[in-house]
Structure formats: C-alpha cells, structure tokens
Amino acid sequence: MTAGAEPPYSNCRSAVGARNATATCVRRLPRLWTTGDEASATRDADIVLLVVPSQHLRAIAAQLRGLLPAQATVVICSKGVEQDTGALLSVVVEEELPDHAIAVLSGPTFAAEVAAGMPSAVTIASSDAALNPARSQAARVARALGTKTFRPYVSDDVIGVEVSGAVKNVLAIASGIATGLGFGANTRAALVSRGLHEIQGLSAALGGRRETVTGLSGVGDLTLTCSSEQSRNMRFGMALATGRSAADVFEGRPVVVEGADNAVSVTNLARRHAIDMPICEAVRAIVVDRLPIPDVMNALLQRPFKDERADLGLSISHSISRNAAKSMAGI
Numbered sequence: 001m002t003a004g005a006e007p008p009y010s011n012c013r014s015a016v017g018a019r020n021a022t023a024t025c026v027r028r029l030p031r032l033w034t035t036g037d038e039a040s041a042t043r044d045a046d047i048v049l050l051v052v053p054s055q056h057l058r059a060i061a062a063q064l065r066g067l068l069p070a071q072a073t074v075v076i077c078s079k080g081v082e083q084d085t086g087a088l089l090s091v092v093v094e095e096e097l098p099d100h101a102i103a104v105l106s107g108p109t110f111a112a113e114v115a116a117g118m119p120s121a122v123t124i125a126s127s128d129a130a131l132n133p134a135r136s137q138a139a140r141v142a143r144a145l146g147t148k149t150f151r152p153y154v155s156d157d158v159i160g161v162e163v164s165g166a167v168k169n170v171l172a173i174a175s176g177i178a179t180g181l182g183f184g185a186n187t188r189a190a191l192v193s194r195g196l197h198e199i200q201g202l203s204a205a206l207g208g209r210r211e212t213v214t215g216l217s218g219v220g221d222l223t224l225t226c227s228s229e230q231s232r233n234m235r236f237g238m239a240l241a242t243g244r245s246a247a248d249v250f251e252g253r254p255v256v257v258e259g260a261d262n263a264v265s266v267t268n269l270a271r272r273h274a275i276d277m278p279i280c281e282a283v284r285a286i287v288v289d290r291l292p293i294p295d296v297m298n299a300l301l302q303r304p305f306k307d308e309r310a311d312l313g314l315s316i317s318h319s320i321s322r323n324a325a326k327s328m329a330g331i
C-alpha cells in the first residue's frame with residue numbers, strides 16, 4: 001500500500017507501507033490519500049518513507065528506481081538486517097537507489113499511538129549530520145515530519161541506530177517468551193540490560209557508537225518493545241512459550257514479526273564478527289532451530305558468571321548451534 005499525506009506532514013508527500021498507521025491516519029487526516037501506484041505516490045516527493053518488512057525492502061527500493069524525483073530523500077523506517085547479505089538496510093537502499101540521499105528513522109513508536117497523537121520521540125540519522133547537523137538530511141526530514149507530539153532527534157550514527165532497531169525486535173521475542181513462561185519483572189529487566197549489552201557489542205563491531213544505544217533507538221525502543229503486549233514481537237514470543245500458534249495469536253492476519261526473520265540475520269552478523277549474543281542466539285535456537293524452550297533456557301542460565309562488561313566469545317552460542325545441528329540431523 002502506498003499513502004500520501006498533506007499537512008501537518010507537509011513535506012512528507014508519500015509513504016510506502018505502514019498499513020497500520022495508514023489505516024488509523026485515514027480517519028484522522030482528511031487529506032491523506034492511499035494508492036497502490038508507486039509512480040503517482042512518489043511524483044514530486046521531497047521525502048519518501050519506506051515502511052515495508054525488512055526482507056522485502058530491497059525489492060521495493062528497486063521498484064522505485066527511476067520513479068523518484070532527483071531531490072527525494074529516502075527515509076528507512078523498516079527495522080532489520082538483510083538475511084541473504086547481512087547488509088544493514090541503509091546499505092541495501094544505497095545499492096538500489098544510489099542517487100538519493102538516505103536517512104534512517106527509528107525509535108520507540110507504536111504506529112497506533114503516533115497516529116492517535118500521543119507524545120512520541122524518534123531518532124532520525126544521516127551520515128552527513130556529522131559535518132553539519134542543522135543542514136543534514138536528518139534535520140531536513142526532522143523539520144518535515146516533526147510535530148508537537150512527534151519529536152524527532154537528529155543523529156549522525158546511522159549504524160548505531162540501525163543495529164539497535166534490528167536487534168531489539170529479536171530481544172522482544174525473548175521478553176515475550178519470558179513473560180509467557182510466567183517470569184516477572186526481574187527477568188525482564190535482566191533481559192533488557194543484557195540485551196543492550198548485545199546491541200552495544202554488535203553496533204561497536206560494525207562501526208556504531210556505544211552511546212547511541214542509550215538513546216531512543218536503543219534503550220527507548222528496547223524498553224518499549226520488551227514491555228508492551230502491543231509489540232508483535234513480544235506477543236509472538238508469548239505465543240511460543242504458551243504453546244499457542246502465531247496464527248491464533250494474530251487471528252489469522254499476516255503480521256510482520258521482524259524479530260523472527262532477524263534472529264537469523266542478526267546472529268549471522270554476530271558470528272561473523274565474533275560478538276557474543278547469547279539471548280539472540282537463544283531466540284534463534286527456539287524460533288528457527290525449534291529447540292525446546294527449557295533446553296535453551298538451561299543453556300542460557302548455566303553460562304559462567306563473568307564481569308558485567310566482558311565479552312566471553314562464542315562458547316554457548318556454539319553449543320546451542322551444535323545442539324541445533326544435532327537435532328536437525330535427528331541425533
């Protein structure tokens with residue numbers, strides 16, 4: 001679906017995707033219009049928001065090649081890492097739309113609450129913000145999208161913002177599993193804190209800044225997604241733990257659960273960079289390798305005690321994958 005909006009999103013001429021937000025906005029913004037035709041949606045656009053599931057972003061970006069006006073800035077709102085290539089989504093869009101400026105929008109925002117006008121804040125990142133934040137692509141997009149209740153903050157750390165958004169969805173599945181198993185506030189707080197450690201490690205390895213993880217796209221989004229049943233990722237995790245099927249939980253609707261696809265892409269990246277991400281590995285073992293939840297939990301809880309800031313290497317991750325390999329081989 002493609003949608004366009006007139007003021008208050010004055011320079012935001014079009015958005016591709018965001019079905020939930022669109023459905024709600026149509027009722028609130030009389031000048032919002034929807035179309036399935038990319039050409040008419042993007043004609044004269046200054047800013048184009050891409051809001052499709054991360055694993056389909058490349059195909060959608062490729063479809064837009066040649067359609068976008070030269071001045072259009074492409075804003076990536078999807079959260080994930082491409083599974084086939086391990087590429088961050090900014091790299092994917094750069095490859096498909098090389099002539100366009102790119103910004104990344106991420107942060108703690110359930111679409112329905114944004115559409116309802118509840119105060120929310122996001123990070124918008126573009127690499128040119130390092131040189132001149134006020135004149136950067138991110139600042140331009142922030143001025144166009146910002147309202148009293150939708151407050152964008154500018155960053156130049158595209159990698160840190162993207163890694164945070166991709167990994168938090170995997171961690172939210174873990175939080176859902178913990179909730180579904182009946183664990184309480186202690187477990188969730190431990191998951192969030194150790195999850196942040198995992199985000200920080202991967203982000204730093206890829207060139208992101210550690211402090212970005214303490215901002216809206218890191219702590220903000222992770223806390224939101226790991227603590228609210230509005231999160232599809234969290235609900236998916238709860239379903240796994242309680243033995244309900246995803247179809248049952250989502251009432252048969254096709255729902256984007258980014259953490260399920262990205263459990264693989266995130267852990268593949270981590271393995272490639274020798275970053276220990278035991279919680280994400282555990283989610284992968286449960287969601288993808290279909291290992292029994294109690295076995296995976298035991299492996300996590302039996303990890304050796306260590307310094308809070310230490311990265312121990314890949315021992316447990318590897319033992320989980322060895323188990324997965326054995327289980328798949330029927331051993």
Ligand SMILES: NC(=O)c1ccc[n+]([C@@H]2O[C@H](COP(=O)([O-])OP(=O)(O)OC[C@H]3O[C@@H](n4cnc5c(N)ncnc54)[C@H](O)[C@@H]3O)[C@@H](O)[C@H]2O)c1
Nearest residue numbers: 001017018019020051052053054056078079109110111256
């Ligand atoms: N919903 C939110 O609160 C929210 C907030 C921030 C970021 N995001 C991110 O936005 C992205 C999309 O999520 P969403 O909530 O908008 O999902 P959604 O299901 O509401 O919308 C996804 C859109 O992508 C389209 N789509 C689905 N499969 C497609 C395919 N194979 N090819 C082309 N188009 C396809 C759908 O028709 C729909 O318009 C995700 O990466 C998500 O993490 C969502």
Ligand SMILES: O=P(O)(O)OC[C@H](O)CO
Nearest residue numbers: 107108109110231232233
């Ligand atoms: O419903 P989720 O779990 O996809 O989360 C939506 C947004 O990413 C929250 O910021």
